[in-house]
Amino acid sequence: MEDRHSEKKKGVRWGRFLLWVCVTAVTVAAVWFLLQLVPKEDENVDILLDAPVEIDTEPITEPESETLAENIVPPPDIDVQPLSINEYSRPGEKVDAIEYIVIHYLGNPKTTAQQNHDYFESLKDLQNTSMSANFVVGIEGEIIECVPPGEIAYASNSMNHLSVSIENCHLDDSGRFTQETYNSCVHLTAYLAAKYDIDREHIIRHYDVTGKECPLYYVEHEDKWEEFRDDVMAYIEECKAAAGLG
Numbered sequence: 001m002e003d004r005h006s007e008k009k010k011g012v013r014w015g016r017f018l019l020w021v022c023v024t025a026v027t028v029a030a031v032w033f034l035l036q037l038v039p040k041e042d043e044n045v046d047i048l049l050d051a052p053v054e055i056d057t058e059p060i061t062e063p064e065s066e067t068l069a070e071n072i073v074p075p076p077d078i079d080v081q082p083l084s085i086n087e088y089s090r091p092g093e094k095v096d097a098i099e100y101i102v103i104h105y106l107g108n109p110k111t112t113a114q115q116n117h118d119y120f121e122s123l124k125d126l127q128n129t130s131m132s133a134n135f136v137v138g139i140e141g142e143i144i145e146c147v148p149p150g151e152i153a154y155a156s157n158s159m160n161h162l163s164v165s166i167e168n169c170h171l172d173d174s175g176r177f178t179q180e181t182y183n184s185c186v187h188l189t190a191y192l193a194a195k196y197d198i199d200r201e202h203i204i205r206h207y208d209v210t211g212k213e214c215p216l217y218y219v220e221h222e223d224k225w226e227e228f229r230d231d232v233m234a235y236i237e238e239c240k241a242a243a244g245l246g
């Protein structure tokens, strides 16, 4: 009896020992596992703190023309209504450079800037032609930006990747701009010319790119075209004088 009793006791102790070993092993494994889950933020912070701090010693300067430009000609009122990016009117591609300003007329009398903007926007669904402009100037002189300058608009054919384009509304088939349209177009052209450092000879007509009669009135009346460019340059000079730079 005695032996069997002590045998039983031994068995119980052995069993408890095994249980303890198992519980300890599981606990250690669980703790190790949890430690792996804790993000090692501190290590990363140390790495960041140890990294040499790079100080950019180059002064931040914009190209002179841009700095000058924004100060000289005050921006006209521009209603910014970017077209949706789509392959028919706003491909969303950068131009190579802004070296020219190209002036257009819409060839669709009495339509408003808003209607033409909305037409450009609708081309993403119509998908029957590619057409747009960076800006449209309306009959009352209102200006809508359809495509940001520096992005391709489909207006000036081979010049699209080197220019910013301005479409102009008009009242009749002559294509002559109203005084309000004319004034806004002069202001916008002067603003862009100053901003992108574009001289008189780089303010051109669609006609000068492809021979298309656009803007019609200013193709048929060469003197009026020259007058337009003179007015743009005169406006820039006026702004320079006003800024004490003339």
Ligand SMILES: [Zn+2]
Binding pocket: 103, 104, 105, 155, 206, 214, 215
């Ligand atoms: Zn044109």
